Amino acid sequence: MNRSVAFHTLGCKLNFSETSTLGRMLEEEGFVRKPFESEADVYVINTCSVTENADRECRQIVRRIRRRAPESTIVVTGCYAQLKPGEIAGIEGVDLVLGAAEKFNLARHLKTTDKSGAARICSCDISDLQGFRAAWSLHDRTRTFLKVQDGCDYPCTYCTIPLARGHSRSDTIAGVLEHAHTLAHSGVKEIVLTGVNLGDFGKGDEGGRQSNENFSALVQALDEVPGIERYRISSIEPNLLTDDIIAFVARSGKFMPHFHIPLQSGSDRILGLMRRRYRRELYAERVALIRRLMPHACIGADVIVGFPSESEADFEATFDFLQDVDVSYLHVFTYSERNDTEALRISPVVPVPVRQERNQRLRQLSVKKMQHFTAQQRGQKRPVLFEEQHKEGLMEGYTDNYIRVSAPYQEDLVNRVVEWVL
Structure with a gap:
């Protein structure tokens, strides 16, 4: 009988696209895909490690699987697996830990993995990671998440993603267009473009890349693909969201008036300590241009509260800035200490209760902003x-x-x- 497999995804849309691709690859190898809450022969957990909660959640999921199906094979991959393979291998019940370079060789590894001994760790040295591997979700949702870029060259002091996903690299425009045509033929109506640092598209060592390839050129090329009715840009750094991209989206019939632009802090001092590549003035300019060209656009922002040395004045600067700038909603993250990040050397540390209180205040502001935005659209x-x-x-x-x-x-x-x- 064919072995069955179930997947669980933690984290971002990029992870979701990769899990979907892994599922199709195993189905092609004869595996029967099952819902995660059912009993299966193999369980694959595709992890995130942006926050401490993601690490803890991975452990809880492994324990649930062991209770449900103690004889099953448990595989852990993704960012947490790349960053802390030994820690994961020490979780009772885990059989295989796949680093970023081996994630898409899952089917081959399953042929040689059993429960006869300790967990096996495969290629978790980030230097092993070369090239770009495309991925997309299909038939999982009406919208499809298409991965066009991976990795990051930005050394933000709080972030482990460069350690987990390697240097910035991307598909070619020709490659993305080929995938978009395939998705159009399968009936997909909307593609969400995803990546770790999406606006950095064009970097990488893929063959056939033209010297003028960048995210703006990609957006313009995708606009011409027949059959795809809608595109969304998942998240893009404010310094990489150029005036040309904004203007093109404003006149495009396919790219949706929806932007998600990470801010992280409304304090220029904290942005400097985070080593972000912009200051609040640039962020405000980007939002103002979007509003001028697309008054109806939805604009989301990421914010981190409780970064080391964030004073009450710094937080109030963030709160006031977000209250004034015309964004539609916030994704609020509470800073958590991550190994091997420079932020660990910044002091003083913000007490956890203070972090939580600041998080709650911004979440309440987000609700008010989204209510205001939707009220403006009422009757349209x-x-x-x-x-x-x-x-x-x-x-x-x-x-x-x-x-x-x-x-x-x-x-x-x-x-x-x-x-x-x-």
């Missing part, structure tokens, strides 16, 4: 792409500017873009 007619999932007779979809819409389930609306009055 906007295009909505409805998704297949439905619950209690309702289906959901997103407008072009990322407002979630619920409606009575109608099968003929699935994977269709329809005009909808908000």
